[in-house]
Amino acid sequence: MDVRPLRHKKADGTLWVRPPDVETEIRATLELATTELVAKAIKLRLETIVYWIRETGTDKKVRNKLSEILLARCQPNIRSHVGRLPNSDEAVDEVTTTMFTAILDLEKTGGDVYEAIFWKKLKTTSTDVARAHLTRNRRNPMPRELTEDFGEVANGEDDLGRSAPDSPLEAVLKAGDEQAYKEGKRLARIAIGLLKPEVQQAYLLREEGWAIESKESDEETISKALHRTPRTIRNWLREAEDAVRRRLGGGHD
């Protein structure tokens, strides 16, 4: 019995292939009795489990059992990806539905990718679901957001006349205490995690070194990525920095 080859093509037209260690593991399971396969599934790679779920010859009961094991092993990761969305339960369910629909649909080849790069594909699917949720929220904004974009401020100040904020963590970094910086960063992440997703995105992109705006029209900026004016982004960053300061005990208010 041979390992079934993948049929799905990448964007560049080449076929997906499984990594050698996945191929080897699948090969080692080919001769297993179904009871052994299910018993070992808890330790198998998820790519191997998906392979057996997608095998047309797999007994239905075994397929169902393997699907349950797959779900149990990857569900916490789904939550970890979309947990910051406002309606995260809905997003978790959408990721689960999208993933299992692809895996169980043998008429389409898209599920093959889960046999090659399971975790990466799961994160990609989760992020794409998050993208769709955030886009829907942007299309149906809360009343407060509707009022935020009125008017542009050319001098780069926010609506209170303040320029783009400096990170409160920078002061700790300048002091040279690496341990304190790490702890500060952890606390900052907790503080940021409580804010609106858009505000979190602005803060995180800024943390990644993105500029708020640029004179170069083709440069990617936070303002472009979040479809908001630089002024709104500055307001959001100010909100985020204030939250971080409060969490760090700076008492800025």
Added chain:
Amino acid sequence: MTSVLWSDVLDEYVGVGVGSPEQLREWIRRYPQFETELRDFTAAWVLTSAAEEDVLEASDHAKELNERDHLRGSSIVQNLLHHLDNQSAEPTSSLGAECQRLGRDLQSVAEEADLGVPLFRKLDRRQIVVESIPDRVLTILATILGRTVVFVRSCLGGPPRAAAALHHSDKAPELVKPQDFFEAIRLDPDMPEERRSRWMALKDQR
């Protein structure tokens, strides 16, 4: 321009690494048809990546969430497997019947799904070729109706149904030949342009 699936572009983009503005610019140059999607995906990526770190802050609350997720997830998977095994044996429902089941009117569901009433009615009457309906539409409807994608697909497939109004005639109602989803979008005279372009953008992703 050759047709490239959005999901395939994503797999490749994630493979090389998401995050920097330079990388994003390069990918937009490579796939200009997905400019907005790539930008939105990159902005969503920083959020999902940051959220991953929350797991490290594991707590009783996280445990409880995971247990709840697992219960709902099991139900989703069992439904999918059940429908997969009984697809042909089960009587199919319809979008209209599903709206009734939820006690909602067709218009509100059509608007929530961002489809508009005329297109929603066509879907309800199975006047749209089911294979042409993007997965995104099926997923949105599944979420709103609290059903699985497989179930929604089964509602939208099968022979076209006649509109109730046609039964006033003595003649047997003439069934409309099913239309491609994007053709229906393109020809819908009542669809606002903004909504039309949002859906048409999905055409390249198929």
